[in-house]
Amino acid sequence: MATLRPPLDAAPAARHDFAMTETPRAPAHPIDPLFTRRWSPRALDGAPIAEAELLTLLEAARWAPSAYNAQPWRFLYARRDTPAWGPMFSALVPFNQTWAQNAAALVVVLSRTISGPAGPDAQTNRWHAFDAGAAWASLAFQAELSGLAAHAMAGFDAEALRAALAVPATYDLHAVVAIGRRGDPAQLPDPLRAREAPNGRNPLSAIAAEGAFRFEE
């Protein structure tokens, strides 16, 4: 069995404790607490973050693994109260705007869908989305380690955002990630406040099996 590191920093967990006690996230096998400590809150405190703090999260994403080390991920970011914020925030669906207005930054996660030069002979990179997912996960775990929260959103108008940010057709837009420090859930509208707690997971036996496929078709 792998030796587990002690928690890297107990302090962030304490800072994030608004609802943690109500839905314990108990792993069925020993893992670093980082994995259950990370979750996606909607209550954010509205405080700004320095660009350097944001770059630390993107730096973690940069070191993700990728097929052929192609590094197909790209990130476009905006901090609140900067000119770049408006186009990204406007593309979010109203539900996400209600809470993401208190994010300190938004990060659009994209990936290049082709390998090599663009053009009629361009080769599709089959792993671009898989690799972008790995990079986003690195960003999210670094956010937790940095005392920040990262909350991915698929609820945005992808074509409007593509146009607003001049993203070429050779890139897919996957998610917009809201980043900020956790805030008080009391600030959320009623239905969101009730949901503001870490959720659970399917049992390991439902997602991992030795040998052949034996899950729901």
Ligand SMILES: Cc1cc2nc3c(=O)[nH]c(=O)nc-3n(C[C@H](O)[C@H](O)[C@H](O)COP(=O)(O)O)c2cc1C
């Ligand atoms: C690709 C992706 C898209 C998501 N889209 C939204 C969204 O539009 N709005 C939202 O409030 N949460 C969104 N979420 C957050 C998920 O609901 C959340 O990650 C999931 O319930 C697991 O909870 P946890 O991240 O707190 O562990 C998204 C997450 C991912 C990874």
